[in-house]
Amino acid sequence: MKRTIPLLLASIAGFIMIVAYFSPHTESWGEEVAVWFNILAAVAFILGGGNLLKIHLRKVSDRNSGWMYSVITVVSFLVMLFLGLWKFGVNPNPQFPDYGHWAGEYNDSTSPFYWLYEYTFKPLQATIFAMLAFYVASAAFRAFRAKNFEALLLLATAFVVLLGRTAAGVFLTDFIPADGPFAALRLEEMTQYLMNIFNTAGNRAIMIGIALGTASVSLKILLGVDRSYIGSGDD
Amino acid sequence: MFEYFRNLDRRWIFLLMLLSVAVPIYVIGKTKETFPETALPLATNVFNEIEALQPGEKVLLAFDYDPGSEGELGPMATAFTYHCSSRGLKLYFMALWPLGRQMIDDNIAKVIEPDFPDMVYGEDYVNLGFKAGNEGVIKVIVTDIKQFYTTDARGTNIEQIPMMEGIKSIQQMDLMLNVSAGYPGTKEWVQYAVTPYPKEIKLVGGCTGVQAPLLYPYIPQQLPGLLAAIKGASEYESLVIKAYPPAEGKEAKYMEAQRRMGPQLVAHVLMVLLIVAGNIIFFIERKRGARA
Numbered sequence: 001m002k003r004t005i006p007l008l009l010a011s012i013a014g015f016i017m018i019v020a021y022f023s024p025h026t027e028s029w030g031e032e033v034a035v036w037f038n039i040l041a042a043v044a045f046i047l048g049g050g051n052l053l054k055i056h057l058r059k060v061s062d063r064n065s066g067w068m069y070s071v072i073t074v075v076s077f078l079v080m081l082f083l084g085l086w087k088f089g090v091n092p093n094p095q096f097p098d099y100g101h102w103a104g105e106y107n108d109s110t111s112p113f114y115w116l117y118e119y120t121f122k123p124l125q126a127t128i129f130a131m132l133a134f135y136v137a138s139a140a141f142r143a144f145r146a147k148n149f150e151a152l153l154l155l156a157t158a159f160v161v162l163l164g165r166t167a168a169g170v171f172l173t174d175f176i177p178a179d180g181p182f183a184a185l186r187l188e189e190m191t192q193y194l195m196n197i198f199n200t201a202g203n204r205a206i207m208i209g210i211a212l213g214t215a216s217v218s219l220k221i222l223l224g225v226d227r228s229y230i231g232s233g234d235d
Numbered sequence: 236m237f238e239y240f241r242n243l244d245r246r247w248i249f250l251l252m253l254l255s256v257a258v259p260i261y262v263i264g265k266t267k268e269t270f271p272e273t274a275l276p277l278a279t280n281v282f283n284e285i286e287a288l289q290p291g292e293k294v295l296l297a298f299d300y301d302p303g304s305e306g307e308l309g310p311m312a313t314a315f316t317y318h319c320s321s322r323g324l325k326l327y328f329m330a331l332w333p334l335g336r337q338m339i340d341d342n343i344a345k346v347i348e349p350d351f352p353d354m355v356y357g358e359d360y361v362n363l364g365f366k367a368g369n370e371g372v373i374k375v376i377v378t379d380i381k382q383f384y385t386t387d388a389r390g391t392n393i394e395q396i397p398m399m400e401g402i403k404s405i406q407q408m409d410l411m412l413n414v415s416a417g418y419p420g421t422k423e424w425v426q427y428a429v430t431p432y433p434k435e436i437k438l439v440g441g442c443t444g445v446q447a448p449l450l451y452p453y454i455p456q457q458l459p460g461l462l463a464a465i466k467g468a469s470e471y472e473s474l475v476i477k478a479y480p481p482a483e484g485k486e487a488k489y490m491e492a493q494r495r496m497g498p499q500l501v502a503h504v505l506m507v508l509l510i511v512a513g514n515i516i517f518f519i520e521r522k523r524g525a526r527a
Contacts, residue, residue, distance in 0.1 A: 021431070027378065030374070031374075031375055031378055031379060031382065034371050034374040034375045035375055035382055035383075037368060037371040038366070038367065038368030038371045038372060038375065038383065041367045041368040041369065041371060042367045042368070044367075045367060093390065095391070103390070105388075105389060105390070107336075107337065107340075117337065121302070122302040122305075123302075125301065125302040125303040126302050126303060126305060126306060128303065129303040129304065129306070130306065133252055133256070133502065134248075134249045134252050134253075136506070137248050137249070137251070137252045137502075137505065137506060137509060138245045138248045138249070140506050140509045140510050140513065141243070141245075141248055141509040141510070141512065141513040142245075142513060143513075144510045144513060144514075145513065145514060145517045146514055146517075147517075155510065155514075158510070159507055159510075162503045162506060162507055163503065163504075163507065165444075165464070165466045165499075165503070166466070166496065166499055166500040166503050166504075167270035167271070167272075167496060167500050168500050168503070168504060170271075170273065188273075188275065192275060192276075195447075195448065195451055195463075196451065196454075199448045199451050200451045200452050200454075203448060203449060203451060203452045204452045207452055
């Protein structure tokens with residue numbers, strides 16, 4: 001039962017989505033399934049929160065390596081959750097004055113939740129993303145080698161695109177008339193050509209392959225042949 | 236000397252990267268000068284799609300990004316908001332990313348509230364906020380938006396918002412603009428909104444540099460225009476500013492992408508030089524190895 005019901009649910013929902021796509025009469029069935037999917041997606045946030053607490057609290061209790069980071073994770077999570085749910089410092093909504101701060105917006109600019117988001121979370125996330133530039137530069141120096149012909153092609157393409165996506169591309173090949181017979185040799189034109197022709201062709205081939213693979217795997221799941229997504233059933 | 240470069244401490248590379256970004260930021264900040272920009276066809280298409288709309292027509296702006304990619308996508312979101320507001324279009328904001336709602340609020344506070352004070356919330360623009368469910372949300376709102384959006388981001392009943400009157404689904408939007416940092420994003424909008432309803436839904440967008448190659452296969456049929464990373468944003472921005480010059484003293488916030496092209500140029504040149512230097516070391520090493 002523990003495995004049969006989830007299998008049946010997945011199968012029925014999947015087939016409804018397929019039928020709904022091909023027939024206008026059953027379009028509303030597909031909508032209904034999609035609404036259920038979205039309710040489950042919202043519930044998944046709670047499940048995700050619970051899972052995060054479970055993993056990190058276990059790490060803290062076992063004193064595993066890096067357990068202090070887990071403490072920071074759990075404390076940050078609980079503080080944000082608490083401030084967001086209890087709406088501390090939020091201005092009351094003038095539409096519903098009887099409900100006080102509860103009817104106000106959770107991310108009101110007067111609330112600690114907003115301050116933490118604006119002055120802690122936002123700069124931290126931007127910083128982590130920005131640090132990629134340093135690691136990519138270091139990797140470019142150490143790993144990007146023209147070891148064979150294929151790597152050389154990749155290097156040449158990278159140079160054209162790297163320069164073609166900046167003002168340098170225009171400056172370096174500005175001597176080639178934009179409307180002349182050699183206009184295609186301008187760096188910005190070469191970048192466009194590489195992206196439009198080679199990249200599109202390669203990506204389309206990959207996408208078609210993925211789509212065929214997805215269709216095949218989906219069919220196996222809907223027919224109950226592939227049951228790996230519901231786990232081994234051991235626990 | 237060779238050994239020194241072969242075992243170069245990576246902190247020197249970090250320092251070079253820091254300088255290659257910091258110096259242009261300082262110089263551009265001081266001189267207020269930016270590089271001249273020529274718009275390529277994809278950015279021009281985005282601009283033309285918005286220009287083709289008449290004042291009062293409806294635009295859905297889906298801001299599917301967060302602070303991590305704000306540096307790359309923020310300028311194009313600002314330019315979209317400014318362009319649409321200048322055209323007098325009705326703006327419907329929404330997000331499939333949890334922090335997208337904050338990105339929408341930021342743009343409203345940055346563009347609409349100070350520079351378009353005549354625009355009224357609920358009549359000229361509305362923030363529908365974030366909904367969980369990724370492509371599941373798209374699948375529903377393409378046929379019935381009220382299944383999901385019963386209130387806007389501020390908690391106001393959707394029935395009480397004048398500009399939501401008569402809106403059944405996003406098929407009624409005259410254009411869709413998406414700013415995408417990954418999943419869910421432009422790819423999902425193409426697959427679940429444009430592909431099933433190619434005549435009803437028209438989509439153009441902007442995305443991060445790493446995402447752009449994956450979206451080219453959808454051009455031009457499903458995606459007539461695309462702003463690829465900060466370069467695409469810069470091209471689009473130049474077109475918007477030329478057509479709708481900002482008020483005096485407010486140019487800087489509408490030229491963010493163009494200003495960022497300076498650090499991008501120096502950083503890209505540094506990357507090319509580092510790759511060349513790394514390869515020179517590699518070939519010298521190989522030659523010495525062969526001799527030995």
